[in-house]
Amino acid sequence: MVSYKDLGLVNTREMFKKAINGGYAIPAFNFNNMEQLQAIIKASAETKSPVILQVSKGARNYANQTLLRYMAQGAVEYAKELGWENPQICLHLDHGDSFELCKSCVDFGFSSVMIDASSLPYEENIALTKKVVEYAHQFDVTVEAELGVLAGVEDEVASEVSHYTKPEEVVDFATRTGCDSLAISIGTSHGAYKFTPEQCTRDPKTGRLVPPPLAFDVLDAVMEQLPGFPIVLHGSSSVPQEYVDMINQYGGKLPDAVGIPEEQLRKAAKSAVCKINIDSDSRLAFTAAVRKVFWEKPAEFDPRKYCGPARDLMTELYKHKIINVLGSDGKA
């Protein structure tokens, strides 16, 4: 049993409270390798932004849970080395799908876990979420739950259609489970293909897809039911066209990839939405930078020569999100 406090990490309670009161959102960036982690910490330290490091079940299998935990601990020390005196870094399990997985993460030094039982019937979602909350709270680990279903694929979580969260359920759910934050479905989705071309309109000038707007009426209704309660948005990458273009220019093939426009996320960040999950954008930046090097220098075989530029591009992306989308700079 390792306490996250010994690793220098923090849970989400204080950061969410401040974010709701301050009208901004905390970035939750997924990571599964060193370059991603370096980029996240550098961007957060340089902007003094609280940050949530997210590990999915898939990332945990990919990178090894022990290694990931020490990487998170190392991240805290690295942040201090970069001159961030009091780093506000949370290590969070993204989409935990069982009590055992959540317990294992709590025991392994995570400061926050998500139990995603949103695909189960309502009462079963409550029962499983409550069980995780009861365990995690003994160690002051915060718990994110989910109501409603997002479309798209994220590791083992997949659904073809989304079902918006029902605002009439949220009070009962939050009260009975005791969860600390709630992920809701208002039209965001996982991956780099958030909408089919049929769901979008086309910009007549650029020919690019324009996605349908998020269901802010659902968000407003949830906030009315649960005033001041921390709300989470998953699947909130914007799929920047510049990265998609770079990937396609340098031999990739990502036709019609489309994400959530940043102005909609900016609007959400000012509300009770206090955690915004971004994963695909970092994957796109990484891939775009690596492809560019491979295309331009086919003889290159030193991984530092292509992972380095990828790291730089991700750092730029994270800073942009922190400063221009979430507004969390200078808050830690």
Ligand SMILES: [Zn+2]
């Ligand atoms: Zn998610």
